[in-house]
Every structure is written in structure tokens, then in C-alpha cells.
Amino acid sequence: MIYLDHAATTPIHPDALEQYKRTAETAYGNSSSLHDAGDDALRLLNQARAQLLDWLQLTEGNILFTGSGSEANYIALSHLLRQSKKTTVLTLASEHDSVLLPLKRLARQTVTINLLPTGEFDWNAFREACTDDIGVVSVQHVNSDTGFVFPVAEIAAFCRQNNILVHCDGVQGFLKQPVCLKDVDAYTISSHKVYGPKGLGAVYLRRPLFSPYYESHHEFGIRPGTVDVPGIAAFLMACQRYRDENQKIQASSKRFRGMLKKRLPSTRYQIIESPQQLDSICAIRTKQRDGQFVLLALNRAGIAVSAGSACRAGENGPNATLRAIGYEDSAAHGLIRLSFGRTTTTEEVNQCIAVLCSLEESD
Template structure:
């Protein structure tokens, strides 16, 4: 968490702890803070601030948006198979409820196959779902081109942008998607605060009967200090984005070039975010590699943190054509604003001298 965000959190927890729904002065002050945060997010995403909502996390935002768009409708949902677990979970639930789920085919490099998706789009499609940046590999999906396909049948497109916001440059398509989800802790805000922009020009239904908070989008008293801290962190992240991107790219490229020939970077032929590099080739289960790295002071992952503890191969890698045995050997290195060149040098030395733990 950024120091500046933490300072805002502590200050607002003391001064603006009121319920934004209350009409007394304390509640009004909290509501004013909330509205200022909405204005910021609406402006940054190029949309109407009235479409900005705050949740407990991005996983919740994904699920509320998807269910909100399809509630009361019948038809099929087109989705990228590389989605985060929170999206895959709700799609599995919707399938049991009678919705047809069709997966978008991928190219050999791991991007959505636009020509194939064009054949899938028809009047029966009620929603398209595609992430911006993949959390395991960093593969960037062609959201702008998908939006053009979606527009042919007026199909809303939901976008999980958690791994892209504050790291990759924002593009003008953000105001054209049906929904755009980010997570505060990915750019130095507090954990437990998700932000979503729901396009006000599109209809969605509340999942909570009688809810008055946030136009019925989500029940519960809002955590104004966390929202303010997340907004401050986003402001700083956007200011630093270009410079951080270039610095991280240098570290990413250094690690990639240092990898022994036995190792493979997953998704290397696609357009990628430099903040993530997924690697195969250690020859043992990813958990063993992670624990060996941990003993040397490295904190890397065997994939999305939402899947830690599960023995099955990650859906991302199997969707990209890898076997389950290969997927179990996967590890993911992530870079951020606190990553140092010294840490990267230590990592590359370990990778070069010890292929297997």
C-alpha cells in the first residue's frame, strides 16, 4: 500500500466515517468524498461518473456486473477462456442455470481469434466477456477490435481490467465497454476495494431486492476511507504509469533474456504486459520451484493467487494448449513499482545456475 494512500485512509477513517446514505452532516461529508471519487473515476475512464460503483473486491465486481447484465434474459454468453477464476466461477453457475456458454477460440499466440469470434456473434448472444491483461501470462487481448464485433449486434462487453489499470496505458475504448473492473491493491491502494464502471447507457438489473446503496448495484454501507485511499493510489499510478512501464519493461526483458534455453516464456509471441512473465521448464511441480525460490528470498507465484492450493492445472495454460503435467510446472514472476534491479539480478543469477530446484 502506498504511503500516500495509507495517509488518506487514516485521515478519512477519522474525519469521514459517516454513512453516505445518512442525511446528517457527518453522512453528507462522507457522501461528498464519495462523489469526488466517482467524478475522478468517471473522468479517467471517459464515462459518466454515475456509472461508477465500489465493491469489496474486483472478484465481486466481476460477478455482480455479469449477473446484472444477463438477469432476466435468455441466450448465450461469449467468453475468453483465459478469464480470472471469479469470472469462470460465475459462468459455471450461469451454465447450470440454463445459459449457454461459448468460449472464444484463441490464436496460436494466445490472443482471441477475431475471425473465429466473428462467426460466433449472432442475435442469440446477450453478453461478451474478455479480460484486458491475463493474470498468468500478461497476454493483452484486442479489446478494441472485439468491441467492433460486439457493436454489430449491440452486444455489451464486460472487461476485467485488473491487471492492466495503472500499468498499461489507458485507451479510448474504456468508455465503450459495458463494464470495466479494477482492483485497488494492484496499484498501491488497500486490499478490499474494487472499482467498476457500468456504462449508464446499458440496462442492468440489481441482484439485491430493496437495496438503496449505489443504485441497487451492491448492498452494504460503503467503506469511504478505503475508496478515498484507492482513488488517491489510482491518481498516483496514472501519473507514474508511463515511466513505470518503461522501467519494468527493462527488468522484464532482462529476466527473459537470461532464461536458459530449456525454459519457455508462455505467450511470448503475443502482445504482452511487461509486469508479468510466466515460465515453464523447471521440470518439477511449480510449488516446489516456488518454495525453493522462497528460501532465496523471492516471492513469486505458481499462478493466480486465487488458485493457490488447487492441484489441478491452471485453466489458462490448458486453454493455451499445454497439458496438465506441463501446467503444473508453471511459475509466474511479477514486477512492480517496488521491484529493484538488484532483486532482478539475483533472480537471473539463480535462473541461470539452477534450472531445477
């Protein structure tokens, strides 16, 4: 199988897998226990929090570990809404479902704004929507469907001046795209997007105060359950390796994008990209076929891609990000997403291009 779906999930890095095994064998104590085995686990846990804060270039607040990036978003949003005491949230129409779906329950009102047709952040629409009713703004670091990059630092600075709390979903951008979080109140990340183990995420909170569940004894009383210290150690190892490799990944991804733009026939395919773009996510609009048809044709050829966020797999509705940049519903059905990783090769991308071109010839 040629795997071109690294934005959905990544295989665990061999060094992270080895780190998990080593930590599970040597630091297996409960980090809340009072004996030496618990102290050993707690020491590793605190080191992991400090390391993530350092990589995020933050000096205040704290890191809570969660069961996923989606849970991290839920904790962040519920936390900020309680802290704000206002019940209206402003967000993007292109946000991930792990933001939009919780807001249906958590917020009394959710205001969504579209993007510019170029995929860029619409500052005029944003400023107009930032009324006195807005308590929280939630904005993606990087869009999961297309790789659009948003000006998080500037958005957060504007919100700070207007006493609005800011959540940033960093699941697709963490370690891949630089970001300044000085004015951000909550930032969420996920292990399996950077070659760490699945079932593990984290949330940075400037002021960790409230639990969305019930008062507990773990993670500052915010998230119940014994902390997965071996998984966290593996996550941190994966992060370190990704930091070492990201520049190479993005450089090769830029070359792969160039190959796709040059060789795919413009009568059938359109590369969707923004002036501010993460190269390792490449969205392609299929002009004359449904995106899921193309996805399944590639799968039959042994090539794994997606038709947008994996959390929407099986749903055949119009893509929300394409709609947010102005496409009609009929056109927004035609999207596939290629996402490149540390082991993606030129030959693999060439084979994908050949299959996409063969679909045109078979019409």
C-alpha cells in the same frame, strides 16, 4: 523477502495509507445520512465516482464501489445477463475464475474460445462463436497469468454492432494499459492491484439497473451495506500515484524481462509472451519442473513469485492460459509468474535469475 508478485497484490502506498487515516478522522459520516457529516462523506463519494469516470474517459454510466474485483465481476455479469434477457455468454478459456465460476451459476450456457498460439485474440474463432444466442461477451483487459493484452475496444465495437453486451475484467489492466471503453457496458477494477487498500473494488455500469442481491439503499440500490468512504479515498489516492508512476514501472519491467530472456537457459525456461504484452507481468514456463516446485524453491531463497493467479493457489492443475494457447496438460503444469512493481530493483531480479539458474545446476 524479495517480492515479485505484484499481480497478486501490492503493498498499500504510503500516501494512500495516510489518506485513509485522514479521511477516517474527518469524513467518518455515513454517506446515506441526512446530516452534515453524512453530506461530507457523500461529497467525497461522488467526487470519487466522477474522478474514476474521468480517468476511464467515460461520460455516461456510473461507478459502483464493491468489496473486491471478484464481487465487481459478479455484479457486472449478473447485471448484464438480466439486461440482455439472453442466457448464453461467450468468453475466453483463459479468463479469471472470478468470471468463469460465477458463469456456472448465472449463465444457462457458457461458450469459451481459445487464444492463438501467439497469445493473441482469435478473431476467426470469436466471429464464428458470436451466434444469435449470445447475449453477453466477457473478455479480459489483461490476462492475469501472462500479461497478454486483448483488443477490448475492437471487440466491444463488434459486439455493439451485433447487439451483444460487453463486460471487461479490467482488474489487471486498469491504469497499466490504455483502453477505450466507449462501447463497453461493464468494466471492473480492484484497489489492491494498484497499491490501494484490500477489500475494495469498483464496477462501471453503463446502465445500473439491477441488484444481484436484494433491493437496498446503497450504491444505487445494487449493493447493500454502508460504503467505505475512507477506503475509497485511499483507493483514489493510490490510483493517482499509480498514474504518476506507471510509465516508469512498465519501462523498468521491460528491462527486467530482457534480463530474464537473456540469462535464463532456454533448455529449462521459456518466457511466455504475446505481441501485445503488459511488461510488468512475466510468465515463465518451466520445461522440466512443475511450476509449484520452482515457486517453493524460490520461496526458500526468500523470493516471492506465483504459479499463476493467486486465486488458484494450492491447486496443481494445468494452467488454463497455457492450455488456451495450445500446450498439452503435462506442459501446462510448468508455469511461474513474476510480476514487477514500483520498488522492484535490478538487484532483486538478478537474485531471482541466480536462483533459477542454480536449480538447473542442482539437477
